[in-house]
Amino acid sequence: AQSVTQPDIHITVSEGASLELRCNYSYGATPYLFWYVQSPGQGLQLLLKYFSGDTLVQGIKGFEAEFKRSQSSFNLRKPSVHWSDAAEYFCAVGHPNAGNMLTFGGGTRLMVKP
Amino acid sequence: NAGVTQTPKFQVLKTGQSMTLQCAQDMNHNSMYWYRQDPGMGLRLIYYSASEGTTDKGEVPNGYNVSRLNKREFSLRLESAAPSQTSVYFCASSSQVQETQYFGPGTRLLVL
Numbered sequence: 001a002q003s004v005t006q007p008d009i010h011i012t013v014s015e016g017a018s019l020e021l022r023c024n025y026s027y028g029a030t031p032y033l034f035w036y037v038q039s040p041g042q043g044l045q046l047l048l049k050y051f052s053g054d055t056l057v058q059g060i061k062g063f064e065a066e067f068k069r070s071q072s073s074f075n076l077r078k079p080s081v082h083w084s085d086a087a088e089y090f091c092a093v094g095h096p097n098a099g100n101m102l103t104f105g106g107g108t109r110l111m112v113k114p
Numbered sequence: 115n116a117g118v119t120q121t122p123k124f125q126v127l128k129t130g131q132s133m134t135l136q137c138a139q140d141m142n143h144n145s146m147y148w149y150r151q152d153p154g155m156g157l158r159l160i161y162y163s164a165s166e167g168t169t170d171k172g173e174v175p176n177g178y179n180v181s182r183l184n185k186r187e188f189s190l191r192l193e194s195a196a197p198s199q200t201s202v203y204f205c206a207s208s209s210q211v212q213e214t215q216y217f218g219p220g221t222r223l224l225v226l
Contacts, residue, residue: 009154032213043118043204044157044217051213090156094213101147101172102215104156 002027004093006105013081014113021076021108023091032094033074035065039087086112116140118218120205126224127195135190135221137205145208146188150201163188195225
């Protein structure tokens with residue numbers, strides 16, 4: 001069965017510091033991979049996605065993620081965090097052969113210290 | 115261009131009551147989805163509709179029914195609400211070509 005694991009439930013970083021959020025997946029075929037961000041009380045906004053090709057993908061708000069097939073990982077990175085990045089981040093695997101349904105990880109809540 | 119809209123934004127029900135959550139998209143997407151979000155569990159798929167006229171169960175379909183009314187609208191019905199259905203419900207849509215899902219703002223449901 002497909003699954004997505006985000007090992008870190010909470011992460012706190014200082015403003016200006018670098019950030020890496022971890023995501024590991026279990027999927028039988030080449031996955032579609034996504035990172036979404038959710039601000040408090042809001043819906044989910046797509047940060048970036050990987051379908052194929054270059055394994056380093058760039059997203060909005062200065063985020064990037066790298067697909068590593070050998071490690072079944074799709075970690076999200078940002079070189080310098082801003083206070084407005086405080087939110088909850090979700091990694092997801094897409095299933096193109098099953099109506100493109102998404103399987104989400106449990107989320108990582110990011111707090112930013114001034 | 116409103117994207118994905120959901121109504122109501124917030125609802126309180128008593129156990130055993132019924133209600134329908136409405137979702138509409140104006141992006142001409144083929145596929146639509148209903149998820150529920152519970153703390154620490156991410157989002158879990160309840161039902162989806164790959165195209166107009168079709169619906170399929172997701173991970174947690176028990177206690178719910180759906181209707182794909184037309185290409186734009188996809189409703190979720192709770193026939194007899196239970197406290198375990200207290201959650202935040204999100205609707206999403208995607209174009210099969212783009213394979214990216216766009217989410218609505220959510221409906222917060224409290225079942226007493």
